[in-house]
Amino acid sequence: AQTVTQSQPEMSVQEAETVTLSCTYDTSENNYYLFWYKQPPSRQMILVIRQEAYKQQNATENRFSVNFQKAAKSFSLKISDSQLGDTAMYFCAFERSGNTGKLIFGQGTTLQVKP
Amino acid sequence: NAGVTQTPKFQVLKTGQSMTLQCAQDMNHEYMSWYRQDPGMGLRLIHYSVGAGITDQGEVPNGYNVSRSTTEDFPLRLLSAAPSQTSVYFCASRLAGTGGEQYFGPGTRLTVT
Numbered sequence: 001a002q003t004v005t006q007s008q009p010e011m012s013v014q015e016a017e018t019v020t021l022s023c024t025y026d027t028s029e030n031n032y033y034l035f036w037y038k039q040p041p042s043r044q045m046i047l048v049i050r051q052e053a054y055k056q057q058n059a060t061e062n063r064f065s066v067n068f069q070k071a072a073k074s075f076s077l078k079i080s081d082s083q084l085g086d087t088a089m090y091f092c093a094f095e096r097s098g099n100t101g102k103l104i105f106g107q108g109t110t111l112q113v114k115p
Numbered sequence: 116n117a118g119v120t121q122t123p124k125f126q127v128l129k130t131g132q133s134m135t136l137q138c139a140q141d142m143n144h145e146y147m148s149w150y151r152q153d154p155g156m157g158l159r160l161i162h163y164s165v166g167a168g169i170t171d172q173g174e175v176p177n178g179y180n181v182s183r184s185t186t187e188d189f190p191l192r193l194l195s196a197a198p199s200q201t202s203v204y205f206c207a208s209r210l211a212g213t214g215g216e217q218y219f220g221p222g223t224r225l226t227v228t
Contacts, residue, residue: 009155033214045205045219052214091157097213100165101146102173105157 002027004094006106013082014114020067021077021109023092030054031097034068034075039108040088048090051075079111087113116141121206121220128196128227136191136223138206144218145211147189151175151202152222158205164189165211196227 003026013019025034036048051059051068058066063083067076079086092106122137140147145166150158150173160173162181170181178200180192189208193200206220 004157006157043203043222045207045217047216050214050216093158095214100163100171101148101209101211101215101217102160102163103148103150103158103217104174105150105159107155107157 002029002094002096002104004092004104004106006092006109008109009107010110010112012112012114013079015082015084017082018078018080019082019111021079021090021092021111023075023077023106025073025075025092025094025106027073027094027096029096033095033097034066035093035095035103036064036066036075036077037091037093037105038086038088039091040085045091049077082113084113084115087111118142119206119208119218119220121204121223123223124221126223126225128193128225130196130198130227132196134193134196136193136204136206136225138189138191138220139187140189140206140208140218141187142208142218143186144208145186147183147206147208148173148217149179149181149189149191150205150207152205153202161191161204193225198227201225201227 034051093103148163149161164170164183204223207217209215
């Protein structure tokens with residue numbers, strides 16, 4: 001069975017600085033997808049970034065980028081130029097290929113951006 | 116598009132009561148899922164469906180029932196509520212295929228006393 005682990009329950013960063021959130025996962029699959037979702041205080045889940053396992057190039061979305069290390073089964077999220085609106089809980093999630101839409105989530109990391 | 120809608124937003128139940136959490140989407144998505152969110156545990160999959168008439172169990176299905184008679188609707192039934200079912204419940208939908216974005220509803224906060 002696949003598992004996703006986020007070992008940092010809480011983190012904080014000063015506005016405009018850079019922060020990295022960690023995620024590791026365990027799977028025997030070769031093809032899969034990894035995601036980072038953001039949950040602000042409004043509780044709405046929002047997709048931040050997505051990575052396909054067979055793509056070696058790390059995904060980037062504006063200030064958000066990932067460091068995907070397939071052999072190490074690591075998938076960290078880097079937030080550059082942190083903004084107050086980035087304050088949220090961040091979830092790492094795994095989906096194996098197979099057309100089920102099933103996501104396995106990590107425990108979450110609460111990020112506080114300080115002014 | 117309204118996206119994914121869930122009703123109610125909040126609910127308090129007594130132990131042993133039953134109720135249905137409603138979920139609807141207007142994006143013609145084939146896949147729909149129910150998750151529960153508990154502190155320190157992330158989101159855990161309860162049940163999911165890959166199309167009308169097709170449902171399957173997720174990681175924590177006990178005490179919950181689902182059916183999918185239409186593409187748009189995917190209600191979650193609590194058969195006999197227990198305090199352990201106190202949680203925030205999210206419905207999600209997405210297009211068929213692998214790796215697509217899941218669209219989440221706003222969630223239902225359920226308290227069982």
